[in-house]
Amino acid sequence: MRQYILRRILLLIPVLVGVSLIIFTLMRVLPGDVAVMMLSGGGQTAVDPEAAAKLRRELGLDRPIYVQYVDWVWQLVHLDAGKALRTDIPVFQEILRRLPLTLELAALSVIVSLLISLPIGVISALRQDTWVDYVFRVVSIGGLAMPTFWTGIILVLVLLIFFRWQPPLGYANLLDNPARNLQQVVWPVLVLGYYLSAAVSRMTRSCMLEVLRQDYIRTAWSKGLRETVVVYRHALKNALLPVVTLLAFQFGTLMGGAVVMETIFTLPGLGSVLVESIVFRDYPMVQTIVLLIAVIFTFVNLAVDILYAWLDPRIRYA
Numbered sequence: 001m002r003q004y005i006l007r008r009i010l011l012l013i014p015v016l017v018g019v020s021l022i023i024f025t026l027m028r029v030l031p032g033d034v035a036v037m038m039l040s041g042g043g044q045t046a047v048d049p050e051a052a053a054k055l056r057r058e059l060g061l062d063r064p065i066y067v068q069y070v071d072w073v074w075q076l077v078h079l080d081a082g083k084a085l086r087t088d089i090p091v092f093q094e095i096l097r098r099l100p101l102t103l104e105l106a107a108l109s110v111i112v113s114l115l116i117s118l119p120i121g122v123i124s125a126l127r128q129d130t131w132v133d134y135v136f137r138v139v140s141i142g143g144l145a146m147p148t149f150w151t152g153i154i155l156v157l158v159l160l161i162f163f164r165w166q167p168p169l170g171y172a173n174l175l176d177n178p179a180r181n182l183q184q185v186v187w188p189v190l191v192l193g194y195y196l197s198a199a200v201s202r203m204t205r206s207c208m209l210e211v212l213r214q215d216y217i218r219t220a221w222s223k224g225l226r227e228t229v230v231v232y233r234h235a236l237k238n239a240l241l242p243v244v245t246l247l248a249f250q251f252g253t254l255m256g257g258a259v260v261m262e263t264i265f266t267l268p269g270l271g272s273v274l275v276e277s278i279v280f281r282d283y284p285m286v287q288t289i290v291l292l293i294a295v296i297f298t299f300v301n302l303a304v305d306i307l308y309a310w311l312d313p314r315i316r317y318a
Contacts, residue, residue, distance in 0.1 A: 009302070016295065019290065020069075021069070023287050084282050091285050091288045098270045103255075104185060105188060108193070112197070113192075114197075116197035117196075117197035117201035117204055121205040124205045136201070139198075139201075144199060149260045151191050159187070171184065171267060185267070196247075207241075207243060212235055217230065252301075255293045
């Protein structure tokens with residue numbers, strides 16, 4: 001196991017190098033000049049070419065691309081990603097300020113997804129082709145069919161019109177003010193959790209149906225074991241491997257894809273600053289955030305692979 005984990009961590013190096021090269025190259029080929037945007041304030045006003053060239057030299061953007069890439073990697077090795085071009089704030093400082101909210105949204109959304117999807121998937125499999133199964137399948141398909149931005153907007157309109165709900169002004173940190181923080185994140189978490197639960201519940205139902213047809217499950221039934229023991233101790237545990245894989249993928253997707261909910265509910269998370277930085281061509285901020293998301297995604301996949309051995313003792317790592 002230790003050798004397997006060590007190999008996976010070592011494989012992380014070429015993955016991150018590849019991600020850094022791709023995002024670095026893509027940011028440079030996008031149309032638009034960050035020096036012109038900074039001098040014009042992001043508007044369409046004319047900018048003096050000499051002033052723009054001077055600013056490029058000050059930012060180091062006139063150097064060869066490979067030199068800029070090596071300098072950026074060297075900064076990251078020393079845990080210094082530089083300063084954001086748009087705000088002149090250290091990149092890591094801005095990321096550390098916004099990362100907890102995005103992590104909170106992703107983690108709570110996955111938890112809500114599990115609370116919804118596992119009971120629905122298990123009950124649908126046990127009551128296959130009954131009215132209960134049909135109702136739960138409609139609920140699941142509805143979650144897949146409705147995009148999160150539409151569900152979020154509808155939820156906001158319903159809360160405002162029928163319940164006179166007013167969102168709390170200003171973001172409250174979870175550690176500083178838990179009650180106010182939960183008031184701000186509960187609705188986006190419910191929207192994201194319902195959306196994620198749609199796919200997970202369908203996967204759980206399919207896996208449970210396959211496992212329930214296995215010989216060892218029929219043997220457990222024939223021994224007279226209780227339904228809860230057969231379902232949760234024998235069937236569900238073995239049906240969770242594909243579900244865990246899907247959840248890990250969804251968690252990684254949420255790290256970079258929660259920007260819609262952060263925008264609708266005005267939450268200052270990592271996704272919103274990423275989109276703003278892409279529009280403004282803030283190279284250091286975009287490159288560092290994307291690399292951070294890649295690191296988180298990779299370590300989540302590593303944790304899932306290790307979890308496999310606990311869920312299925314037949315799995316062994318050589």
